[in-house]
Amino acid sequence: MMKISSLIACIVLFISSWRTVNGQLCPAFYEKTCPSALSTIKAAVKQAVAKEKRMGASLLRLHFHDCFVNGCDGSILLDDTPTFTGEKTAAPNNNSVRGFDVIDNIKSKLEAVCSGVVSCADILAVAARDSVVELGGPSWTVMLGRRDSTTASQGSANTSIPAPTLNLTALISSFRAQGLSTTDLVALSGSHTIGQARCTNFRARIYNETKINTLFASSLKANCPSASGSGDNNLAPLDRLTPTFFENNYYKNLKSQKGLLHSDQQLFMGGSTDSQVTKYSLDQNTFFKDFAAAMVKMGNIKPLTGTKGQIRKNCRKPN
Structure with a gap:
């Protein structure tokens, strides 16, 4: 259980993040607004990995490929729109990145208990941690409070994600x-x-x-x-x-x-x-x-906080 002093500090950060464009991430970000957020994500990941062990690696990779393209903003989850070509069909992701259905399922469950509160970017970060734990790896405290981007970039995905051919x-x-x-x-x-x-x-x-x-x-x-x-x-x-x-x-x-x-x-x-x-x-x-x-450290790459971005209700498209 988080110490009271830490919780108060997080609540202060939560409030201040809405007043500034550079709010900080905090592990207790959803403590008051969606207390069941972490347990909901954990249960869904546990179920998905039990069904298919490989899914743990796929969810971890989703977070990695998200963070390396304009920061950890959930942009990898966006489908193409008339105004932009998304990252799903970029060379490092096409026919390769998977697990979108699991994220959709998690988002649906969270919307049912606290609509418009938990970002898709945060879901990716927590699901990555829970996947590693499910497969026998270490745990860590996930910093929270990321917001979701309203656009994506296939071009940035092609150039920012390290290729398997690099020296x-x-x-x-x-x-x-x-x-x-x-x-x-x-x-x-x-x-x-x-x-x-x-x-x-x-x-x-x-x-x-x-x-x-x-x-x-x-x-x-x-x-x-x-x-x-x-x-x-x-x-x-x-x-x-x-x-x-x-x-x-x-x-x-x-x-x-x-x-x-x-x-x-x-x-x-x-x-x-x-x-x-x-x-x-x-x-x-x-x-x-x-x-x-x-x-x-990776999860803290250029997160959208404060009034930047949005909390998507559907991880595949902007609100």
Whole structure:
């Protein structure tokens, strides 16, 4: 239970956020306006992940891909309109990002108990945390009070979300552009201990790269033909051992040259991030601690607060 002093401080922030355009995020933002918000989201995520383990990784990825495009504002959830082309069909998202139906379900439940109060951007942030916990990973205190954007940008999604083809220097630059450090980069990349990737995103690695475990590469080729356009959407787990359990196997895989994506293996290629990968491969508790801290930091990328944006009643379209 939050201490009374902390709750009072949050209430002050809540009130002030409506008076200023730069309100701060606060963990108790819905304490008075929608007390059941967090429990409602948690129950829905628990149900979705129980139905399909992979959904945990998908919900985590939604939050990541949202925050990297003009901040954590729920823009990734918007369908196209006559005035803008949304982010769902951007190259990093098309035929890849999923879980929209789960977010719709959560939003519907929240609208039934406290209409127009909980933002879609906050739903994404809480669902990401709850998904990680459901799959055995760490928890963290989610800062709340984000508001939703009224527009989206396919162009920004194409340029801001780091591609699986990036080398280490480009990855560091991409994360730095969002205010995230190299430590954050390596810690957040650990999210690839769960989930799957499409053949089109790892084909070049398994057929053309030399810094890859030979048996690992061979085992992937049957489901990912060398010809472009053939089997592009066939899936492979990012961590073959435990793809639905959140732990530190991802880093152990990198040390064995079994990173599925080019961008994954770049973190352990004789460069500046090798030592951090080694540390996480040996110490899961440190990885969990750093991952949780990095998620809080990522969730604070340019949030809309105060009078900016809106609280969408339908996450797929502006009010």
